[in-house]
Amino acid sequence: MRSVDTLRGVATGTLIFLIIGAVGVVVLALALLGTELFDALGGDVDGPVSVEVVAGFTGAFGFGGAIVNELLGAGSPTLIAAAAGGGAVAAIPTAWLASRLSRAARNMRTDPTPTRDHLVGALGLVVTPVPADGYGEVRVRVAGQPVKLNARADRPIPVGTQIFVVQTLSETSVHVETY
Structure with a gap:
């Protein structure tokens, strides 16, 4: 009521x-x-x-x-x-x-979407050993975000080694060298 x-x-x-x-x-x-x-x-x-x-x-x-x-x-x-x-x-x-x-x-300005070209020069760490004749895995930062990628190298690289990306082989794989 x-x-x-x-x-x-x-x-x-x-x-x-x-x-x-x-x-x-x-x-x-x-x-x-x-x-x-x-x-x-x-x-x-x-x-x-x-x-x-x-x-x-x-x-x-x-x-x-x-x-x-x-x-x-x-x-x-x-x-x-x-x-x-x-x-x-x-x-x-x-x-x-x-x-x-x-x-x-x-009209807000935003950063461009990262592409595979942004991977070149990125620093990171080996998370799965990279053999001389196959793929391992590395974790790099692109635009502030961690990205896990398949990685090849000219020589074996053990887990925990700092690397930098020399070349992008595809959207998900890179060629790396020790840093």
């Missing part, structure tokens, strides 16, 4: 603003998770404003409007309009911030 009384105590305007805010948060979560919301419509629907900006604006407008509506005790259309204005005051900087953050994330 108490939950029904609590629901009656929430103004209709506040409930509408909370629903608008919740819709904005759901759309923002979907946009940030990488789903293409409008692919089902077919065609390219991107415009000058991103989905993240619209969702941020909607969420801040809804929750800001709900807060102002409760503070004003809005029961009349004039006070609800004032609450909507308060929601817009919260929504505009939020949309601007969402625009800046989403643009920064899209």
Whole structure:
């Protein structure tokens, strides 16, 4: 019985603003998770404003409007309009911030993906002895990550010896020398 009384105590305007805010948060979560919301419509629907900006604006407008509506005790259309204005005051900087953050994330510079050419010159250790006529295993660091590779050498190299990569034979095997 108490939950029904609590629901009656929430103004209709506040409930509408909370629903608008919740819709904005759901759309923002979907946009940030990488789903293409409008692919089902077919065609390219991107415009000058991103989905993240619209969702941020909607969420801040809804929750800001709900807060102002409760503070004003809005029961009349004039006070609800004032609450909507308060929601817009919260929504505009939020949309601007969402625009800046989403643009920064899209344009973020990243390191290139390491290729087999990045292995040449890498330092490492022998983890399985390298015989003169076969393959052993070495562990090297490429772009800060440890990588275990098959290794050949001109002469036998025992476990624990420091090596450097002279040549890449394939994506997973290298020719090494002692360091």
